[in-house]
Amino acid sequence: MTSLYQAMLSQAVSGQMLSVRDVSQFTAAEIRQTMADLVAANRIDLANALAAAGQSLYPESEDILAISALLAEIQQDWTGAEELLRKLVDSQGAAATPFTWRHLIRVLRCQCEPGKALQVAQQAMLAHPSDMTLSDEFLALQELVSEQVPVTASVQTH
Secondary structure, three states, rough: OOOOHHHHHHHHHHHOOOHHHOOOOOOHHHHHHHHHHHHHHOHHHHHHHHHHHHHHOOOOOOOHHHHHHHHHHHHOHHHHHHHHHHHHHHHHHHHOOHHHHHHHHHHHHHHHHHHHHHHHHHHHHHOOOOOOOHHHHHHHHHHHHHOOOOOOOOOOOO
16 A cells, blocks of 8 residues: 555545645656555545546656546546547557557447547557457458448439
């Protein structure tokens, strides 16, 4: 149990939250680990508060973006998760991992946006052409999107 975790719990018991100033004494990695510990303890409310503070303090931190996106996914906040994952992909640039791409694709699918998911899968395949999971996802999305395109028959008049 980290000292940040202990501080958050003791404040929560008294009905208070740590200030951003209090949280600023901790690194992005410590905040990420504490958020994970809070989720494991089913303290989603505290994890959300810490995510907000972490994003305020470390807006470009891959640690904070990744764990905050996962937290949004847990809560089925697909719009929030998409925003955070897109920031993470932008932050990682060419080093964006297949794992990050898969989560972004999943979030877009959960928003019933197969066209957008297919576009992201295409980008992911360019970055990771040998990743079989991304390849499978890309092929499944291609099939899904092609099934949704209405077929128009040519009309002939006699």
